Amino acid sequence: MNMTVLDRRVDRAAQSHLGFIDCDVHPYTKGPNDFDPFLPKRWLEHKQTIGGRSRQGLAKTSMYPRMSPGNGMRGDSWPKNGNHPGSDLPLMQEQLLDLFGVAYGLLAPLVGGAGGERNVEFGAAMATATNEWQLAHFCDPDPRLKAAVQVNVEWTEGAVAEIEKRAGDRRFAQVNIPPRGLEPLGRRRYWPILEACAANGFPVSLHLGGTSGHASTGGGWPSFYHEEHPSYVQSMQTLVTSLVCEGVFERIPGLKIVLVEGGFAWLPALCWRLDKHWTRLKAEVPHLKRAPSEYVHEHIWVTTQPIEEPERPQDMLSILEWIGPERIMFSTDYPHWDQDDPRYAFKVPLPDGWKDQIFRDNARALYQLD
Amino acid sequence: MARHVVATVDEIPPGGRKIVTVRGREIGIFRLGDEFFGLINRCPHQGAPLCQGAVVSRLVAPVPGEYHLTRPGEMLRCPWHCWEFDIRTGKSWCDPNSVQARAFDVAVEKGATLVEGPFSAEAVEVTVEASYVVVTM
Numbered sequence: 001m002n003m004t005v006l007d008r009r010v011d012r013a014a015q016s017h018l019g020f021i022d023c024d025v026h027p028y029t030k031g032p033n034d035f036d037p038f039l040p041k042r043w044l045e046h047k048q049t050i051g052g053r054s055r056q057g058l059a060k061t062s063m064y065p066r067m068s069p070g071n072g073m074r075g076d077s078w079p080k081n082g083n084h085p086g087s088d089l090p091l092m093q094e095q096l097l098d099l100f101g102v103a104y105g106l107l108a109p110l111v112g113g114a115g116g117e118r119n120v121e122f123g124a125a126m127a128t129a130t131n132e133w134q135l136a137h138f139c140d141p142d143p144r145l146k147a148a149v150q151v152n153v154e155w156t157e158g159a160v161a162e163i164e165k166r167a168g169d170r171r172f173a174q175v176n177i178p179p180r181g182l183e184p185l186g187r188r189r190y191w192p193i194l195e196a197c198a199a200n201g202f203p204v205s206l207h208l209g210g211t212s213g214h215a216s217t218g219g220g221w222p223s224f225y226h227e228e229h230p231s232y233v234q235s236m237q238t239l240v241t242s243l244v245c246e247g248v249f250e251r252i253p254g255l256k257i258v259l260v261e262g263g264f265a266w267l268p269a270l271c272w273r274l275d276k277h278w279t280r281l282k283a284e285v286p287h288l289k290r291a292p293s294e295y296v297h298e299h300i301w302v303t304t305q306p307i308e309e310p311e312r313p314q315d316m317l318s319i320l321e322w323i324g325p326e327r328i329m330f331s332t333d334y335p336h337w338d339q340d341d342p343r344y345a346f347k348v349p350l351p352d353g354w355k356d357q358i359f360r361d362n363a364r365a366l367y368q369l370d
Numbered sequence: 371m372a373r374h375v376v377a378t379v380d381e382i383p384p385g386g387r388k389i390v391t392v393r394g395r396e397i398g399i400f401r402l403g404d405e406f407f408g409l410i411n412r413c414p415h416q417g418a419p420l421c422q423g424a425v426v427s428r429l430v431a432p433v434p435g436e437y438h439l440t441r442p443g444e445m446l447r448c449p450w451h452c453w454e455f456d457i458r459t460g461k462s463w464c465d466p467n468s469v470q471a472r473a474f475d476v477a478v479e480k481g482a483t484l485v486e487g488p489f490s491a492e493a494v495e496v497t498v499e500a501s502y503v504v505v506t507m
């Protein structure tokens with residue numbers, strides 16, 4: 001009989017993950033016409049006769065196709081009717097929401113193409129439609145699910161109008177902005193949008209992925225998805241650095257940023273580097289009144305998936321401590337292939353207080369959930 | 371240890387599989403040629419239903435650009451994070467010595483031998499003429 005290594009897992013005897021808040025859940029469409037009821041006739045006709053203009057060159061697939069069917073879906077998440085994983089609310093409830101008694105799930109729709117649409121007015125119409133679609137298909141039938149306001153940041157007025165329209169509607173928890181933009185997010189052209197988010201009480205979530213049309217790394221296009229995956233971290237680092245160095249947090253003190261699916265172990269090292277250079281290059285960025293790490297710690301939250309798996313599992317505790325357990329929020333990324341299971345994601349037991357913070361309390365406070 | 375009859379041989383074609391429950395445990399029974407193997411339906415990484423994963427070959431490249439497809443149809447790829455396991459042993463590709471999916475003893479037995487007992491047949495009717503897949507655990 002072969003030996004078993006199942007005890008390599010850390011089982012949570014106390015079931016402390018139950019009732020957690022999932023900061024990254026992906027809803028999908030049942031079919032290409034899901035958004036149509038929410039588009040005005042003018043844009044419905046545009047969609048049907050002209051269609052979207054994304055910033056990537058490939059149709060019907062992504063720049064880096066994944067090895068799992070459905071372009072990177074968890075293999076057991078396909079609804080029986082053959083529709084896309086994430087499109088079937090009862091299955092999402094069975095595999096995630098009910099299984100773990102999830103208190104709230106924060107939606108991150110990667111559908112509709114609103115954020116990357118080059119016809120920005122069509123992008124804005126698709127953003128509105130995607131927002132309505134989230135409510136109709138997910139949040140209204142299951143109020144545990146909280147929508148994320150979609151916008152197209154290349155049309156400032158359109159984006160601000162959409163944010164203001166959703167302000168005060170508690171079914172929306174945050175605003176999603178694609179992390180790979182035409183320019184780094186801290187640039188002034190984006191400030192009115194970030195200001196609108198802060199003014200209306202919406203944290204901004206930056207969920208990695210997509211393409212802006214620029215090469216995904218500073219050194220050009222990678223060959224493999226294996227290379228592309230860590231390049232998402234580079235785009236997160238660019239965002240954090242840009243937001244800090246442009247002085248966005250001085251300008252918009254109420255701005256709260258959530259980095260979703262970018263991992264987190266890199267964040268302390270980036271802060272060390274930024275702090276070190278801040279002491280030397282202060283004259284170039286005199287608008288920074290405090291060390292970069294202080295802005296990061298005050299304004300930036302991270303979600304856990306895809307969780308780092310250090311060779312020595314206990315090293316995880318140091319990483320969490322460097323970032324601060326009060327800024328870390330658990331996420332599964334259901335139904336993607338690299339999703340994390342709340343029972344087994346951490347390979348090391350967490351101190352009790354941290355567990356509550358990471359699995360529940362931080363998200364509850366940030367998104368003002370009851 | 372008891373013998374559990376989990377399938378008739380004909381039920382699982384070469385390259386096929388059947389997921390069965392034996393003493394409360396889900397086990398994937400895989401057929402490679404005329405041999406049968408059993409793996410626990412639970413990935414040692416994060417607990418995914420391992421035996422629902424894709425059956426693939428092992429691809430090796432001694433140097434960049436030189437590829438060999440080996441062990442055709444003998445690796446099981448987890449439906450979540452795609453760790454691959456050797457269907458014959460349960461050993462993982464990434465860390466064969468310490469990461470392993472539990473493997474069970476699976477044998478083919480003739481109905482004529484089986485009926486002498488003892489055995490337990492879950493949802494399989496045992497007749498003298500047929501051959502059966504039997505898990506011992």
Ligand code: FES
Nearest residue numbers: 413415416448451
């Ligand atoms: S659960 Fe199987 S590889 Fe992660």
